Amino acid sequence: MSTLLEVSGVSVTFDGFRAINNLSIQIGEPELRAVIGPNGAGKTTFMDIITGKTKPDEGQVIWGDKNISLLGMSESQIAREGIGRKFQKPTVFEAQTVRENLAMALRNPRGPFAVLFYKKTKEGGQRIEEIAVEVGLTDELMRPAGELSHGQKQWLEIGMLLAQDPRLLLVDEPAAGMTTQEREHTTDLLKRAAETRAVVVVEHDMEFVRRLDCKVTVLHEGSVLAEGSLDHVTADQTVIDVYLGRG
Structure with a gap:
């Protein structure tokens, strides 16, 4: 497994509050990774940095085989590099059919004329x-x-997001508000997706993380507190003290 994304020594301060503190994480390709931690641990800011929404004060974010820095890129440039993000609340075109939603997302030329003159193709179908x-x-x-x-x-x-064929998929709390059956289907879906790409899942639900059966990174106060299997990190006394011990 080769390294797809390397976040190295990254820090971000908002109004005197250090949201990310010398954070270093490596994500492989393909890989499924769960990121957990208490509220305010820096999980969302971590994803904001990768997608270009937030620029760090220091550190590096290196991407892909050619070791490109993502820090000088806009959000749209980063998306074109193959980084897709799913927010917690689903954003779909509700008046359009499922097929039309998927058709609009297919990886086609993205200029205004390309969208206007979108043609159905056999390959697209x-x-x-x-x-x-x-x-x-x-x-x-x-x-x-x-x-x-x-x-x-x-x-x-x-x-x-899969229609855009991303190399890295960032998924924020997919289990929230789902039935048990839906959550099982979602874990299976994410595990399959991670067979051919990197998938990073930010989640609070420990049972959902256990079903993912993958490497877990625990964030606390903007840096990595522990990393390893779920059993390994949940047996770590510092993790119990700052996160699990909160009930």
Whole structure:
């Protein structure tokens, strides 16, 4: 497994509060990684830095085989490099069908004219069918996205990100608000996605993290507190004191 993303010695201060403190994390390709930690640990800021939403005060963020620095890039440039992000609340086009949502997300030329003159292609149709199978929405392709359950909207949004063929997928609290059955489907979906790319999941739900069965990074006060399997980090006394011991 080669290193896809290297965050090295990164710090960020907001109004005198150090949100990220000399943070260093490496993500491989392919890899599934869970990031956990108490509120205010820096989990969201960590994703903001990778996607270019927040610029760090110091440190490096190195990407891909050519060791490109992401720090000088805009959010759209970073997205084009192959980094996709799914926020906690699903954002889909509710009036459009599931098929139309996936079609709009397919990795096509992104200029204004390309969108205006979007043509259906055989390859595009085939890819939509493949993604629908992957996320479990084959039977819903003709339904308006607004009619889907909360869990199905989450899967559609993950499908829309997969349609862009990212090398790194950042997923924020996917289990929130899901039924038990939906959560099981979501873990299976993320595990499959991570067979061919890097997937980083920020999550509070320990049972969900256990089902992911992957390496876990624990953040606390903006830096890495512990790293390893879930059993390893949950047996760490410092992790128990600052996170798990809070009940």
